[in-house]
Amino acid sequence: MPPVFAHGELRLYLLVLLLDGPRHGYELITELTQRFGGTYRPSAGTIYPRLTRLEEEGLVRRSAPGPSGAGRKGTYELTPAGRAEIDSRLDDVKRLEQNVAETVRTLADGVRADIRDTMRGLRAELAAAAQEVRSRPRPGPGTAPDPRRTQSNSLRHDAEAALQRFRNDVLADLREADVAGTVSALTVETLRTVLDSARSAIRGTLPSSTSTAPHRTSSQ
Numbered sequence: 407m408p409p410v411f412a413h414g415e416l417r418l419y420l421l422v423l424l425l426d427g428p429r430h431g432y433e434l435i436t437e438l439t440q441r442f443g444g445t446y447r448p449s450a451g452t453i454y455p456r457l458t459r460l461e462e463e464g465l466v467r468r469s470a471p472g473p474s475g476a477g478r479k480g481t482y483e484l485t486p487a488g489r490a491e492i493d494s495r496l497d498d499v500k501r502l503e504q505n506v507a508e509t510v511r512t513l514a515d516g517v518r519a520d521i522r523d524t525m526r527g528l529r530a531e532l533a534a535a536a537q538e539v540r541s542r543p544r545p546g547p548g549t550a551p552d553p554r555r556t557q558s559n560s561l562r563h564d565a566e567a568a569l570q571r572f573r574n575d576v577l578a579d580l581r582e583a584d585v586a587g588t589v590s591a592l593t594v595e596t597l598r599t600v601l602d603s604a605r606s607a608i609r610g611t612l613p614s615s616t617s618t619a620p621h622r623t624s625s626q
Contacts (some may be wrong), residue, residue, distance in 0.1 A: 445513035525603030
């Protein structure tokens with residue numbers, strides 16, 4: 407992935423993020439991740455050296471760590487010089503915010519394209535498998551019950567159980583992310599893309615009479 411920030415932009419953006427008040431380094435990493443909809447997460451090795459440089463320049467100050475055993479490092483906050491730096495570069499800040507929004511759209515489009523490509527390949531594989539099943543000879547009238555019917559019924563129950571597990575797992579992940587405030591528009595769009603593609607792929611394995619039936623919207 408190409409660099410998200412041009413030279414010097416991350417330095418300025420960290421100052422902007424500190425306008426809302428003191429923050430720990432990991433809080434700045436989390437905030438950046440949220441602003442990019444989860445498509446970009448800077449490493450500690452990227453953020454902390456820049457915070458140290460800003461501290462050396464007198465643009466931020468770091469508070470002392472919390473009490474022993476608290477497990478928290480010191481927070482960073484803007485100094486008067488840091489606020490003056492932002493005030494003197496308001497045009498750069500505005501342009502940077504626009505660039506970030508454009509980068510988020512570009513990264514999100516890339517994520518969706520990757521998902522569609524993956525699901526397209528899956529649909530092709532499932533369609534080929536379904537075609538092979540349909541080409542098998544069917545039993546004529548009066549023929550003894552096909553044991554595949556029993557197998558189909560068992561497999562349907564397996565599929566329903568797998569679907570329920572998937573639903574429960576995704577709901578648990580979403581609820582956990584919601585508590586942390588990290589559910590983004592990209593999360594919802596990705597879920598819709600995956601589910602729509604998965605539905606099309608699964609329908610491709612079913613007999614034509616079933617796969618062309620009108621879609622029933624769940625009432626849940």
